[in-house]
Amino acid sequence: MPIPDLSHWQARNTPAPAPDSQKVQDHLVAAEGASLGDKSPEFARRWFQDHFGRFDMAEKPPVGQVEDTVITVRHSGGEAELGMRLYRPKGAGAEPLPAYLHCHAGAYVAGDLDLLDSFCRIMCEGARCLVAAVDYRRAPEAKFPLPLEDCYSALTWLADNAATLGIDPARLAIGGDSSGGTLATATCQLVRDRGAPDLCHQLLWYPGVGSLGPTESETAFGADYFPQTKLGKWSMMNYLPAGADPTNPLVQPILLDDMAGLPPAFIMTAGFDGRRDANLQYAERLRDAGVPTEFYCLDSTLHGFLFLLGGISVARQAADFSAAYLAKVFGT
Numbered sequence: 001m002p003i004p005d006l007s008h009w010q011a012r013n014t015p016a017p018a019p020d021s022q023k024v025q026d027h028l029v030a031a032e033g034a035s036l037g038d039k040s041p042e043f044a045r046r047w048f049q050d051h052f053g054r055f056d057m058a059e060k061p062p063v064g065q066v067e068d069t070v071i072t073v074r075h076s077g078g079e080a081e082l083g084m085r086l087y088r089p090k091g092a093g094a095e096p097l098p099a100y101l102h103c104h105a106g107a108y109v110a111g112d113l114d115l116l117d118s119f120c121r122i123m124c125e126g127a128r129c130l131v132a133a134v135d136y137r138r139a140p141e142a143k144f145p146l147p148l149e150d151c152y153s154a155l156t157w158l159a160d161n162a163a164t165l166g167i168d169p170a171r172l173a174i175g176g177d178s179s180g181g182t183l184a185t186a187t188c189q190l191v192r193d194r195g196a197p198d199l200c201h202q203l204l205w206y207p208g209v210g211s212l213g214p215t216e217s218e219t220a221f222g223a224d225y226f227p228q229t230k231l232g233k234w235s236m237m238n239y240l241p242a243g244a245d246p247t248n249p250l251v252q253p254i255l256l257d258d259m260a261g262l263p264p265a266f267i268m269t270a271g272f273d274g275r276r277d278a279n280l281q282y283a284e285r286l287r288d289a290g291v292p293t294e295f296y297c298l299d300s301t302l303h304g305f306l307f308l309l310g311g312i313s314v315a316r317q318a319a320d321f322s323a324a325y326l327a328k329v330f331g332t
Helices: 019-030 033-038 041-055 117-127 146-160 179-194 216-221 229-239 276-288 313-330
Strands: 006-008 065-075 078-088 097-103 130-135 167-177 201-205 265-272 293-302
Touching: 019 033, 019 041, 019 293, 033 041, 033 229, 065 146, 078 117, 078 146, 097 117, 097 146, 097 179, 117 130, 117 313, 130 146, 146 167, 146 179, 167 179, 167 313, 179 201, 201 313, 216 276, 265 276, 265 313, 276 293, 293 313
Parallel strands: 097 130, 097 167, 167 201, 201 265, 265 293
Antiparallel strands: 006 293, 065 078, 078 130
16 A cells, blocks of 8 residues: 655655644644643643544544453552553454554653554554553653553463453564554563563554664754654653663663564654654664564654544555554464
């Protein structure tokens, strides 16, 4: 499925954002989006709901079934109950479904299961798989590594309950967007190092991977385009506990010394995103370590396009493309 402004293995931008992307950008600027890094977590949570919600799809993409449930996880941070939203495709038969776990965006502080609900529905039907969205605990109430361990535990829960859920544990993938992408790819480190569960792929959209140094895209777009560099620093301030090492590869995955053995990766970013070039660098590091990797850039749009599906036309095409890609991974 072609996407008009998708570039393969190139990090680039058009002379100006597409008109609908510019309209979203103008709204975010007018709505104090550039000053989120000065606000409280409570303000940021309300802001995400108020301003990104208006760019959601007018009608939710239909799926066969949506179930909200609660799971109990136990890890180094103790015991916790996490919300999970399970999506099943229409016409699913008796054969086990592949499964995909999505970790939502939100700068570790904001976002919820509704933010990426439309996208999860598209992935469910397009890839013919069970999609599980995890409501991991958010900072600053739950600081690193608790949200990460929540995501790993949710992945393990899917694998451990495969028979009950009717899924194929040999076709289990994880993904996320923005900070959720960071959590997803850091979870892949834990999977590799802990030896379980089996994971066949990781899918990352405009993830926060950290930095190898200043980049052209950060210089060009980090001050004026969401998420501003200032918001990234605010996010880390809320996410990391006192004394934590900010260079930990579980926080900045691009700093991981040895990437061999990580799951195959799909990475998609945006032309007008300060993180764009770091996303390409991360993809190149994975590829150079022998990890099968695909990198794509939507050169006319903005960070966060997956939760702007009703406001940016190419975002819907990108979501459909992503679902078709995952269908190939799963063989569905």
